[in-house]
Amino acid sequence: xxxxxxxxxxxxxxxxxxxxxxxxxxxxxxxxxxxxxxxxxxxxxxxxxxxxxxxxxxxxxxxxxxxxxxxxxxxxxxxxxxxxxxxxxxxxxxxxxxxxxxxxxxxxxxxxxxxxxxxxxxxxxxxxxxxxxxxxxxxxxxxxxxxxxxxxxxxxxxxxxxxxxxxxxxxxxxxxxxxxxxxxxxxxxxxxxxxxxxxxxxxxxxxxxxxxxxxxxxxxxxxxxxxxxxxxxxxxxxxxxxxxxxxxxxxxxxxxxxxxxxxxxxxxxxxxxxxxxxxxxxxxxxxxxxxxxxxxxxxxxxxx
Numbered sequence: 257x258x259x260x261x262x263x264x265x266x267x268x269x270x271x272x273x274x275x276x277x278x279x280x281x282x283x284x285x286x287x288x289x290x291x292x293x294x295x296x297x298x299x300x301x302x303x304x305x306x307x308x309x310x311x312x313x314x315x316x317x318x319x320x321x322x323x324x325x326x327x328x329x330x331x332x333x334x335x336x337x338x339x340x341x342x343x344x345x346x347x348x349x350x351x352x353x354x355x356x357x358x359x360x361x362x363x364x365x366x367x368x369x370x371x372x373x374x375x376x377x378x379x380x381x382x383x384x385x386x387x388x389x390x391x392x393x394x395x396x397x398x399x400x401x402x403x404x405x406x407x408x409x410x411x412x413x414x415x416x417x418x419x420x421x422x423x424x425x426x427x428x429x430x431x432x433x434x435x436x437x438x439x440x441x442x443x444x445x446x447x448x449x450x451x452x453x454x455x456x457x458x459x460x461x462x463x464x465x466x467x468x469x470x471x472x473x474x475x476x477x478x479x480x481x482x483x484x485x486x487x488x489x490x491x492x493x494x495x496x497x498x499x500x501x502x503x504x505x506x507x508x509x510x511x512x513x514x515x516x517x518x519x520x521x522x523x524x525x526x527x528x529x530x531x532x533x534x535x536x537x538x539x540x541x542x543x544x545x546x547x548x549x550x551x552x553x554x555x556x557x558x559x560x
Contacts, residue, residue, distance in 0.1 A: 272448045272486070273448070275485045276482070276485060276523065277521060278316060278319070278483075279507050280518075282313065282317060285316070286313050286317070288309060289306065289310045292309060293306045293310065320485070320507070323484065323500075323501040324504055324506065324507050325504050326502070326503050327503070327504075327534075329533075329535070330533025330534065330555050331555075333558050334555040334556050335555065335556040335557075335558065336535075336553065337438075337475070337553075337556055338361065338362065338363040338554070339363055339364065339365050339366075339367075339440070339475060339477060339526055339552045339553075339554060340357065340358065340363040340366045340367075340549060340550070340552075341367045341368075341369070341526060342354065342368055342542055342547060342548075342549035342550075343368075343370050343444075343478070343511075343546075343547035344370050344375060344400070344544075344547075345370060345544070345545035345547060347370060347372070347374055347375040347400030347401070348545055349542050349543070349544045349545035350543045350544040351375070351378045351382065353543050353544070354379060355379060355382035355383050357542065357549065358386065358388070358407065359383075359386060362409070363409070363551065364409045364412060365406065365408055365409070365440050365477075366388075366407035367404060367405075367406050367428075367440075367441075367442035367478055368405045368406070368442075369444045369478050369479045369547075370400055370402075370479075371405040372392050372394040372395075372396075372398055372402060372403025372404075373394055373395050373398070374396065375405055376392040379407075387410040387411070388407040388408065388410070389407070389408050389410065390405055390407050391405070391417045391428065392404070393405075393419045393421075393427070393442075394426060402424070402425060403426070404425070404428050404444060404478070406430055406440075406442050408430060411434065412433045412435055413433035413434045414432065414433045415431065415432045415434070415435055416433070417429065420463075423460050424446060424456060424460075427442065427463065428441070428442045429442075430442075437472045437473060438472070438475065439470075439472060439475075440474075440475050441474060441475065441476040441478075442478050443464070443476055443477065443478035443479075443480065444478050444479050445461055445480050448482075457482075458488060461482060461488055461489060461492050462492060464480075464489075464493060464496075464527070465492050467496075467527075468493045468496035468529060469494060469495045470495075470529075473529045473531060474527075474528070474529050475527070475528050475532065476525075476526075476527040477526045477527075477550075478525070479523060479524050480523060480525055481523050482523060483521050483522050483523055484498060484501065484506065484522075493527050495529060495530065496528060496529055496530075497527065497528055497529075497530070497534065498525055498526070498527055499525070499526040499534045499550070500522065500525070500526070500537045500539065500550060500552075502537065503534055503536060503537040505537050505538070505539060506522065507522065509521055509522055509539075509548070510522050510523060510524040510539060510548045510550065511523050511524065511546060512546045512547075513541060513547055513548050514546065517539065517548075524547055524548070524550055525550070526550050526552045528554060532554055532555070532557070533554060533555040534552060534554055535553040535554065536553045537551070537552045538550070538551045
């Protein structure tokens with residue numbers, strides 16, 4: 257339950273996968289601790305086991321449970337910004353359903369992971385009439401799984417985009433126009449499912465430092481294939497807050513979407529740098545994908 261705190265085991269298969277499910281393991285361990293404590297009343301030999309397990313449960317609980325408690329609401333002053341992010345699962349997310357969320361919520365910025373040129377071409381006719389401009393990180397020669405598509409509302413004016421192709425999943429950064437100095441990032445990391453993928457997963461997540469520790473405000477969104485229980489993710493987001501955790505939704509699973517929300521892992525995130533307030537954060541179901549979407553309403557510091 258605490259492998260990331262012991263000799264770096266949180267970055268070793270299979271512990272890197274188990275760490276993602278720390279909240280669920282914590283619940284099982286807490287129940288077992290209660291049983292052992294009851295047994296320890298009459299059986300002295302059970303007391304060391306009960307005490308050791310209780311200590312582990314308390315440490316894990318200290319790490320996990322604050323994510324279910326909302327931070328104080330941010331001050332109302334400032335510019336509102338609504339952000340939507342979703343992993344489309346190789347472009348399989350229902351395009352009409354995604355367009356319906358955009359139509360009803362009117363986010364200022366949308367990042368769609370595993371959505372390249374093919375998904376772009378299907379979504380564009382549905383949302384461009386609403387005033388959105390779409391940009392993809394990959395061309396038609398590459399499958400959707402490798403791409404990210406961002407949609408930007410025309411309300412933000414003449415923004416610019418920059419694609420970074422130094423990682424297997426190209427990243428995209430939106431800035432300028434109505435965003436001012438703010439940088440909006442669409443991000444996707446390698447999944448650490450096999451030992452040979454761990455080095456790339458590490459390199460991918462290390463990229464997040466440039467935004468969370470940078471000198472300009474940033475909103476970093478997408479599929480990080482890591483939860484806040486991974487010590488690597490916690491280290492690279494120093495300087496950022498997790499939007500869902502800030503609103504007490506940090507234990508709501510975004511993957512896999514076919515299991516109850518309390519059973520999966522939250523590997524999709526919206527990270528914001530200091531000074532950006534999180535007004536609300538909601539995890540939304542979208543048909544056709546194994547991920548859930550995150551819709552956040554932010555407030556940017558008022559221009560000085």
